[in-house]
Amino acid sequence: MTESRTEVLAVLGRLADAWNEGDAAAYARLFTEDADYVTFFGTNMPGRAVIESAHRALFEGPLKGSKLADGGGEPKVRFIRPDVAIVVAGGGSSLAGGKPEPGRESTLTYVLVKESGGWRVASFQNTRVSDPAARG
Numbered sequence: 001m002t003e004s005r006t007e008v009l010a011v012l013g014r015l016a017d018a019w020n021e022g023d024a025a026a027y028a029r030l031f032t033e034d035a036d037y038v039t040f041f042g043t044n045m046p047g048r049a050v051i052e053s054a055h056r057a058l059f060e061g062p063l064k065g066s067k068l069a070d071g072g073g074e075p076k077v078r079f080i081r082p083d084v085a086i087v088v089a090g091g092g093s094s095l096a097g098g099k100p101e102p103g104r105e106s107t108l109t110y111v112l113v114k115e116s117g118g119w120r121v122a123s124f125q126n127t128r129v130s131d132p133a134a135r136g
Contacts, residue, residue, distance in 0.1 A: 004114075009077065010119075012110070014026075014030055015027060020067050025056075027052070027055050032115070033047065034047055037051045065095070069093065071089060071105060073089075084113055086109070088108070088109050088110075091108050106127060108126055110124050111124075
């Protein structure tokens, strides 16, 4: 499983690289055709084409020049079958580069599947880290 773990983490690295380059097409290619992408707002972007279109708008608009940042700590990778992996990782984004800006830290959950062309993301969920006690 060590080789598969390395391959899965390489996909996450390519996702970050594509984001950091503002390349919506390269970013979307790492998802399955029928992937579900759930934003921290709870919106589901169903399918690779929608993921690409939405990210193109983000990369050309409000998230232009943004960078993904590692949330620190090692991602948890669990294989539920040899061809299906669940990854839970910390992360976030920065509009100025560097560490995630306060309020932009997230817990990220990925489900990856191994297809004939390699590992792809079948489902993604971005959950913003928050302190429920601070909400009052």
